[in-house]
Amino acid sequence: AQSVTQLDSQVPVFEEAPVELRCNYSSSVSVYLFWYVQYPNQGLQLLLKYLSGSTLVKGINGFEAEFNKSQTSFHLRKPSVHISDTAEYFCAVIHTGTASKLTFGTGTRLQVTL
Amino acid sequence: EAGVAQSPRYKIIEKRQSVAFWCNPISGHATLYWYQQILGQGPKLLIQFQNNGVVDDSQLPKDRFSAERLKGVDSTLKIQPAKLEDSAVYLCASRGQGLYEQYFGPGTRLTVT
Numbered sequence: 001a002q003s004v005t006q007l008d009s010q011v012p013v014f015e016e017a018p019v020e021l022r023c024n025y026s027s028s029v030s031v032y033l034f035w036y037v038q039y040p041n042q043g044l045q046l047l048l049k050y051l052s053g054s055t056l057v058k059g060i061n062g063f064e065a066e067f068n069k070s071q072t073s074f075h076l077r078k079p080s081v082h083i084s085d086t087a088e089y090f091c092a093v094i095h096t097g098t099a100s101k102l103t104f105g106t107g108t109r110l111q112v113t114l
Numbered sequence: 115e116a117g118v119a120q121s122p123r124y125k126i127i128e129k130r131q132s133v134a135f136w137c138n139p140i141s142g143h144a145t146l147y148w149y150q151q152i153l154g155q156g157p158k159l160l161i162q163f164q165n166n167g168v169v170d171d172s173q174l175p176k177d178r179f180s181a182e183r184l185k186g187v188d189s190t191l192k193i194q195p196a197k198l199e200d201s202a203v204y205l206c207a208s209r210g211q212g213l214y215e216q217y218f219g220p221g222t223r224l225t226v227t
Binding site for chain 2: 004032034036041042043044045046049051090092094100101102104105106107
């Protein structure tokens with residue numbers, strides 16, 4: 001069985017500061033990994049994905065994530081956040097055998113303040 | 115390209131009433147998903163369709179929830195009768211052939227009183 005752990009339920013940060021949102025997964029086989037963002041009263045928007053290849057993945061809005069197989073992690077980073085980045089961020093995993101069942105973490109609330 | 119459409123956006127009902135949600139996926143996307151997102155949690159898969167067939171409904175509470183996708187395009191999710199614990203956001207998502215990423219609609223926020 002696969003599961004996703006987001007270690008921080010809330011991350012407060014000042015504008016223009018760097019941020020890292022942590023995600024760890026457990027799976028006995030290879031996985032595909034995703035980060036989604038959810039703004040208030042909206043659906044989920046795909047930020048970035050890792051399917052194969054380079055372990056450093058760049059996404060939209062200046063976000064990037066690094067796949068670390070040995071540590072089973074896929075942490076999300078941004079070097080300088082903006083007020084508009086305030087949202088809920090979800091890490092998710094697909095078991096490559098099923099190729100479609102997405103399992104989500106519980107989410108991390110990023111709160112950016114001046 | 116139009117995204118995933120859902121309606122209504124908000125719904126308030128009393129317990130034991132029935133409710134239905136509608137979803138129109140991205141054109142050409144054969145796979146459609148319904149998720150339940152309870153406040154403070156990640157989305158949980160309720161049912162997955164491939165065209166008009168059910169692929170996975172293992173987490174759908176079948177005594178009160180039902181879903182259909184008769185023509186392989188639009189889908190409806192129904193709850194009858196609703197319970198207080200059904201209060202959540204119901205998200206619809208679709209996926210294209212050969213792709214792994216899912217595209218989500220804006221969701222329907224259901225409040226059961």
